[in-house]
Amino acid sequence: MRGKEKKIFCIEATVLLIALTTVPIVCSGEDPLPYWLEGTILDGNTRVLIIMNGNMTEGIDPNEYDVIISFDEALAIESDARAEYIEIYGVDPLANINPVTYNEVTWPTGNIAQEQNASPPEQEPDYIPSSYPSPHTINGKLILFVTLPINKWKPSSPIYCGMMSVLGFDAFHEYNGVYELSTFIDMSHWDADDVGFGWDLGGLLDDLAEDMRNWVNEPSEQNRIYVGWVSIENARWGLANLGDHFSVVNALAMYEIPPLGTIVTHEISHNFHADDHDWWWPLPMCVMHYLWVALHYKGWCSDCHNVIQSCIVGT
Numbered sequence: 001m002r003g004k005e006k007k008i009f010c011i012e013a014t015v016l017l018i019a020l021t022t023v024p025i026v027c028s029g030e031d032p033l034p035y036w037l038e039g040t041i042l043d044g045n046t047r048v049l050i051i052m053n054g055n056m057t058e059g060i061d062p063n064e065y066d067v068i069i070s071f072d073e074a075l076a077i078e079s080d081a082r083a084e085y086i087e088i089y090g091v092d093p094l095a096n097i098n099p100v101t102y103n104e105v106t107w108p109t110g111n112i113a114q115e116q117n118a119s120p121p122e123q124e125p126d127y128i129p130s131s132y133p134s135p136h137t138i139n140g141k142l143i144l145f146v147t148l149p150i151n152k153w154k155p156s157s158p159i160y161c162g163m164m165s166v167l168g169f170d171a172f173h174e175y176n177g178v179y180e181l182s183t184f185i186d187m188s189h190w191d192a193d194d195v196g197f198g199w200d201l202g203g204l205l206d207d208l209a210e211d212m213r214n215w216v217n218e219p220s221e222q223n224r225i226y227v228g229w230v231s232i233e234n235a236r237w238g239l240a241n242l243g244d245h246f247s248v249v250n251a252l253a254m255y256e257i258p259p260l261g262t263i264v265t266h267e268i269s270h271n272f273h274a275d276d277h278d279w280w281w282p283l284p285m286c287v288m289h290y291l292w293v294a295l296h297y298k299g300w301c302s303d304c305h306n307v308i309q310s311c312i313v314g315t
């Protein structure tokens with residue numbers, strides 16, 4: 001197309017685009033409600049690290065963050081923002097979340113989650129092999145980064161994802177040579193806006209690994225594990241790299257009581273080379289079988305335990 005024609009075409013296209021994008025908003029007469037954490041330091045515009053547990057002496061570079069806050073401080077920010085939002089808009093932004101309790105704190109409080117439609121556990125393998133070296137302890141320590149996308153695909157409550165992740169990650173205390181499990185929430189280093197399709201979590205997992213890969217390249221950082229939390233309706237529960245540092249968990253995993261903590265245990269087990277169990281009989285009591293994930297069981301059979309044990313301490 002030549003210059004002038006092209007210009008006219010562009011103007012027409014622009015007018016059409018403006019019409020298409022503005023008309024529905026004008027017709028509806030209502031603006032969508034803002035994100036409930038907008039205006040707080042948890043809205044994605046500040047480089048925040050939240051310490052769920054553990055200490056800051058190793059592995060973390062404070063220069064990578066604008067603010068480092070505790071679990072209690074983050075919980076207070078969410079509590080205040082939620083109360084204010086309910087007062088202004090009359091809507092509880094966390095109404096659809098089943099409460100979870102961690103360290104004697106229940107979050108969210110004072111609400112009853114709407115019953116979600118139960119869907120059967122997945123039967124497809126939820127991992128993708130990787131050629132990178134797997135994570136392992138350093139001085140008996142593993143670090144979990146609960147990683148939230150800055151903008152698109154973001155789950156409603158960072159603290160909720162952090163609590164669920166700790167509950168799932170704590171199961172790895174049973175391994176010999178694992179002395180300390182530290183968990184942090186990183187809300188500012190994963191940009192997933194460029195991922196167009198989320199249902200199978202594959203694009204999101206690739207994107208997480210791409211954005212965070214340079215954090216695990218050094219031998220001194222091989223004890224880091226990244227669980228990316230996203231919020232996608234009717235999507236699969238989780239997806240992990242087999243023998244690598246990354247997995248993605250869906251905060252909207254559809255089940256009557258979403259076994260989110262157990263999904264975290266399952267996906268991180270894939271990072272330590274544990275495979276899925278076949279769906280059909282026999283059914284060993286093991287978190288690597290989807291039935292036991294659905295039943296919130298976080299233990300392993302002896303086969304999976306042995307695979308993880310040798311991988312987790314780097315032998």
Ligand SMILES: [Zn+2]
Binds near residue numbers: 127270276288
């Ligand atoms: Zn699996």
Ligand SMILES: [Zn+2]
Binds near residue numbers: 286287289303
């Ligand atoms: Zn097993």
